[in-house]
Amino acid sequence: MTSKNSKRFDDVRPGEALPELAIPITVLLINSGAIATRDYFPGHHDKDAAQQLGSPHVFMNILTTSGLAQRFVEDWAGPAVRFKDLKIKLGAPNYPGDTMTFSGEVVRTDAASRTVEVALKGKNSMGSHVTGSATLVMP
Template sequence: MTSKKTKAFADVTLGEKLPQQQIPITVTLIAGGAIATRDYVPVHHDVEAARAQGAPNVFMNILTTSALVQGFIEQWSGPQARFSDLKIKLGAPNYPGDCMTFSGEVSERDEAAKCVVVSLKGSNSMGNHVTGTVTVALP
């Protein structure tokens, strides 16, 4: 069990900014994420296959991106937060050698449900790789 404390709903304010998180994009992260999510499409682990499809290198799949989004939110919210919704949209691809920087802010608070909505983006050198919202229930 982790010693990290979970944020309390009462302590979260509308407009609160989450600490930025930088994720170095590596071949290992891309290929490992594809394997972990059972996505064996060659463009995620074979550079020649990716180039044959017009990409300069292997690129990250959406399931790995989803996991990184979840990790970003959990780093801020803590281990006892409960995800109730995740909506993301992909943009610029993540290629090895780049860095993705997550940022986000609390865009809604629901007093009755003790939920917050976090609007987020993960950007790399080409623009936004991922944008979206995550709804999290807090104690």
């Protein structure tokens, strides 16, 4: 859930760690994320089809991962933040029964534009599912 209070630019420093966020990976999360993003690829909702592709189970799509990455950063920054950019790269798949744990750190601030760059990573039992960065404009 997004915090009610937004961080202010003046309160953020490079090196600041974001609080970890653990997200249980479930069939429901994978299926609903695929449906919500209109991604009807069978590997995201049909276990038999996913197994025919060589996967042990259905797997999360990139748009769901992107939304979860944004949630992770916004939970820390607050609702008044504006995303200027979000760049992510996928790694190990997310399968049901696992947990993805996000971590992150402020890597750069720019007082002139009130922007903050955050590095983020989401890991599961197989390694990094997602790595990336978010650039935010803060109040």
